Each structure stands twice: as C-alpha cells, then as structure tokens.
Amino acid sequence: MQKPFLVLAYIILFAFLAMLLESCSYVGTPKARVRYLAEDECRSGHYENIVRLEIYGSSRKAFKIVGFGGFDRPSSVVRVKDVGGGTLKILKQKDKGGRIIEGLGTGFIDRKSGVLRINYAVLFPDGSTDRCSLTLTPNKKK
Secondary structure, three states: OHHHHHHHHHHHHHHHHHHHHHOOEOOOOOEOOEEEEEEEEEOOEEEEEEEEEEEOOOOOOEEEEEOHHHOOOOOOEEEEEEEEOOEEEEOOEEOOOOOEEEEOOOEEEOOOOOOEEEEEEEEOOOOOEEEEEEEEEEOOOO
16 A cells, blocks of 8 residues: 555656756756856957856846856856846956956847857956857757
8 A cells, every 4th residue: 555655756756856857947948057068259269168057046037157268267157147038148247367257239049059149358357358259059968
C-alpha cells in the first residue's frame, strides 16, 4: 500500500522540479546561468571568450553578464535590462576594475536562436576608450 503512495510522491516531486527548472528561463531565452560564446568586435580588435548570464531581480527583466568583455584583474560583471519586446540596454556602470561601461543605443534578443546583440563603449581608468559590438551565442559545448 505504501509503494503506490511513494511512486505518486516521486512523480509529483519530479513534476515540480521540471516546472521549477523551466521557470529559470529569461523571457524564453537565455537560460539562467547558461554559458554563452561572447564575440566582441571592437575598434581595438576582435575578442572571444565564454561568459555566463545570471538573472537578477524579482521582475526577471534583467540579467548580469559575468566575464563581460573578457576583462580580467578583476573580471567584469555588467548589468543588462530588458526594456520591452526583447530590446536590451546595458546600464551605465562602473565595474570593479574601474572601467565605465555604457550601452550605445539598444540591443536585442533573437528568441528562436537565443542570440543576443548589443553595442557598448568602455572608458578605461587610464582615460582610453573603446567601442564594441557584442554578440552572445548560446554555448553548445559542455
């Protein structure tokens, strides 16, 4: 008599976990804490690295790009906001490395492919600047 109850309890638990994992998506894409291939086409050159996107805030309309720009010492974390209809905006901010990063216009998310595109400018602590076009592609490699 206890076995059917345990089976039912496991089914309910797995259904709940599946629902919870599905709710971790950011407006359909990108998925929370998923790695993306970041390609920065900048005036200073072409750069590629792997970044991680993390949703923050209760509205689920904003996320962080961890490892943004491939900057290190320290690594950069940049906040991005969905301003509606899949349109993105990098908020003006200063990272831990003293770099000021600001979106140039708005970017967008391609809902089918999960690809994000956005332009930004960086003001470095030494006064030099760079302008870049960022493309984030979901990383299929584990």
